Amino acid sequence: MSQVGDYSDKVMDHFMNPRNVGEIDGASGVGTVGNAVCGDIMRMYLDIDKGGVIRDAKFKTFGCGAAVATSSMATELVRGKTTDEALAVTNKAVMEALDGLPPVKVHCSLLAEEAIHAALWDYAQKNNITIEGLKPPVTDINETKEFYEMQDV
Ligand code: FES
Numbered sequence: 001m002s003q004v005g006d007y008s009d010k011v012m013d014h015f016m017n018p019r020n021v022g023e024i025d026g027a028s029g030v031g032t033v034g035n036a037v038c039g040d041i042m043r044m045y046l047d048i049d050k051g052g053v054i055r056d057a058k059f060k061t062f063g064c065g066a067a068v069a070t071s072s073m074a075t076e077l078v079r080g081k082t083t084d085e086a087l088a089v090t091n092k093a094v095m096e097a098l099d100g101l102p103p104v105k106v107h108c109s110l111l112a113e114e115a116i117h118a119a120l121w122d123y124a125q126k127n128n129i130t131i132e133g134l135k136p137p138v139t140d141i142n143e144t145k146e147f148y149e150m151q152d153v
Pocket of ligand 1: 035038039040063064065066067105107108111
């Protein structure tokens, strides 16, 4: 695997050519999560059919390259999945799909995971359904337990 600096080819590709950038009009669920420390913000839009399958996912990210790349990969990973399956798309899964991130950029991938959760939560609230294992979203990833654990590494 060739690298640009500490970034894999896949990270560079998804940063330079991000997939699924934009908004979805009348999205089934929209989630916005930020990181108050770096100031980066990610918004995720999901279009979910009546069977609970994600037909489309789009994003808008105002943030670092790793945040753009992880949002792009996250939208690719959740497309075609059920809401339950999308809940299992963790930041680790996103990082693996990108062939890894430098340690100092791992926290950026949490934005992608939390933005998916926030959009799923919005969808669940609007449709009065429960997605097993889905917790209320945070607006700032610094509020998550995972983020604190990363700071200890
Ligand atoms: Fe803020 Fe990457 S530095 S999300």
